[in-house]
Amino acid sequence: MITRAMLLPRRTDIAERLESLRQEQRAQLASLRFTTLNWDSFLSLCQRYGCPGLAPADQGKLRPTQAENGPESAARRAFDSRNMEKYLRNIRAMETLARIEDDMATLAKHAAINARAGSAVVAAELVALHLGDCLLLGVPFEALTQIGLKIKQMSPFAHTFIAAYSNGYLHYGAPAEDYDKGGYEVTECLLAPEWQEEFEKNARQIFQSLQERQCSCR
Incomplete structure (x- = not known):
């Protein structure tokens, strides 16, 4: 032995990596935009139209709706789709923000350990x-x-x-x-x-x- x-x-x-994360954090925060949806209304629309980004086979059984073929329904669907896409972008940004916050806390912990040493x-x-x-x-x-x-x-x-x-x-x-x-x-x-x-x-x-x-x- x-x-x-x-x-x-x-x-x-x-310190350099923390600053880089702060810049990414600011960019993600700046990307957030208001939508007329909340979580419940987003799920309701997913049941109606399917969830953006998922293949039809992954959508499950969609809820039947009335008057889907008229011009008003087409305009409404386009409006709802834009809001759903915007809501999803917000969700993805918030997931990234959560990861950034955790990474910053972890790096700060190691900075403190090294400083105490x-x-x-x-x-x-x-x-x-x-x-x-x-x-x-x-x-x-x-x-x-x-x-x-x-x-x-x-x-x-x-x-x-x-x-x-x-x-x-x-x-x-x-x-x-x-x-x-x-x-x-x-x-x-x-x-x-x-x-x-x-x-x-x-x-x-x-x-x-x-x-x-x-x-x-x-």
Whole structure:
């Protein structure tokens, strides 16, 4: 078994990402528009005409209506359809606003954690347990799939496995390339993108040390 201490950089981009989210939040708020519908009247119209964006097979049985073929009914349907589309745009904007609000709260939480630490780096430890052609690498974060696959490719051992959140918990360990794509894992994260390079460097050194031990035992 080998243990190796390392220092992983804390993220410093939270203020920038919060500002980007605020800009997106303002844009979504500005897109909201008044409609004559509320939730009940929207559902009623969906029963009558079907819900915009759904295929006919997904609509279920529509409620029969009277005088659907006259010019007045056609004009009314066009009016209702415009309001339904507008209402749906508002719903989608509100879904986005809810996600933004949650992301901002999560980023603020990690900013507070890093600020309380008073250090630009966080101490972490890797633990490697080697048995035959198998290697178990304990890491103090929840490594995303791409991280685990990269370690397997790097490893000289036939069977390499990663044990997440061992000897501590540093939230998610996301690939550096994912940070600009957004998503839950790179938001629920206190490490800077450069953590991956430092982690892989230390993993390589562990692999090298284990191989040297194997050679000396022969």
